[in-house]
Amino acid sequence: MHKILLMLLCLAGWYAGPATAAEAKTVSEDPALEQRVMQISNELRCLVCQNQTIADSHAELAIDLRNQVREQLKQGKSEQEILDYMVQRYGDFVRYRPPVKLQTLVLWVGPFLLLAGGLYALLGFLRRRRQSPEFNTVSQARLDEASRILSGKENR
Amino acid sequence: MARYLVPLGIFLVLVVFLGVGLGLNPRQVPSPLIDRPAPTFDLPQLHATDKRISPEALRGQVWLLNVWASWCVSCRQEHPVLVDLAKSGVVPIYGLNYKDQREEALRWLEQWGDPYKLSIMDPKGMTGIDYGVYGVPETYVIDKTGVIRYKQIGPLTPEILRDTILPLVKKLNA
Numbered sequence: 001m002h003k004i005l006l007m008l009l010c011l012a013g014w015y016a017g018p019a020t021a022a023e024a025k026t027v028s029e030d031p032a033l034e035q036r037v038m039q040i041s042n043e044l045r046c047l048v049c050q051n052q053t054i055a056d057s058h059a060e061l062a063i064d065l066r067n068q069v070r071e072q073l074k075q076g077k078s079e080q081e082i083l084d085y086m087v088q089r090y091g092d093f094v095r096y097r098p099p100v101k102l103q104t105l106v107l108w109v110g111p112f113l114l115l116a117g118g119l120y121a122l123l124g125f126l127r128r129r130r131q132s133p134e135f136n137t138v139s140q141a142r143l144d145e146a147s148r149i150l151s152g153k154e155n156r
Numbered sequence: 157m158a159r160y161l162v163p164l165g166i167f168l169v170l171v172v173f174l175g176v177g178l179g180l181n182p183r184q185v186p187s188p189l190i191d192r193p194a195p196t197f198d199l200p201q202l203h204a205t206d207k208r209i210s211p212e213a214l215r216g217q218v219w220l221l222n223v224w225a226s227w228c229v230s231c232r233q234e235h236p237v238l239v240d241l242a243k244s245g246v247v248p249i250y251g252l253n254y255k256d257q258r259e260e261a262l263r264w265l266e267q268w269g270d271p272y273k274l275s276i277m278d279p280k281g282m283t284g285i286d287y288g289v290y291g292v293p294e295t296y297v298i299d300k301t302g303v304i305r306y307k308q309i310g311p312l313t314p315e316i317l318r319d320t321i322l323p324l325v326k327k328l329n330a
Contacts, residue, residue: 109292
């Protein structure tokens with residue numbers, strides 16, 4: 001019984017943990033607005049700690065940029081307008097999901113090209129192996145050894 | 157023979173790519189503002205807060221905009237370079253005092269020397285955002301028509317000054 005209670009407590013902690021840790025305080029009273037702020041913030045890279053979005057980051061700049069997103073939403077700007085505003089100042093790198101453009105083509109297509117190349121090489125290798133004589137023929141000596149083992153005369 | 161050369165070739169290409177990657181600085185994100193007009197602002201001056209200044213007032217000369225703050229450790233590091241440059245009088249330096257307290261900024265300049273023609277205050281960092289500032293110190297070279305021609309992210313060094321900024325200033329002034 002105690003164990004079950006303990007487990008439930010742990011589960012509750014695990015459940016409550018991320019909810020309280022997500023954000024210390026919301027500046028706006030309006031939860032719907034706050035949700036949109038976070039949604040757009042998730043699309044924007046924090047340039048100070050580059051592997052985080054400005055939604056995750058606690059850097060000063062990220063806080064400033066989140067405030068900027070909030071202000072602009074209040075002014076009735078669309079998500080696209082806000083993203084454009086950020087790209088104008090910080091470049092495409094500020095987009096957490098880089099846009100598909102000529103300059104970013106290698107980024108988007110590269111991994112698939114590598115995968116296709118790898119598959120092609122693997123298939124070629126397998127086909128060549130299947131066609132090679134040593135793979136398809138077994139020497140008489142090996143066959144004799146196998147039947148000896150199978151007949152039980154060989155004990156190891 | 158080929159079965160050894162092909163993996164070796166692939167390996168060498170990989171080594172070259174990784175080697176170049178190691179040498180790159182991920183902090184140096186190319187700014188989209190290069191060759192664009194410097195974003196405008198209208199901010200109070202640090203020493204005389206009743207006076208304001210905008211970049212339009214600086215048209216007709218090549219100037220540097222240096223983003224600094226008294227809380228910024230690397231700014232201390234680049235400061236002697238700026239002081240020397242100011243002494244040489246080659247190019248005027250204007251300071252953008254970024255997200256700072258006025259008293260601390262003034263004390264900092266008093267203590268370490270003031271290389272700036274004047275500094276402007278951006279306590280909320282809004283002008284900083286317009287300029288795409290994300291790693292103080294940053295330095296912009298702005299030409300006579302008010303167009304940004306170069307951006308240095310991180311502290312200036314005598315080498316960067318000698319090899320990049322001063323030749324550019326000379327070219328823009330010609």
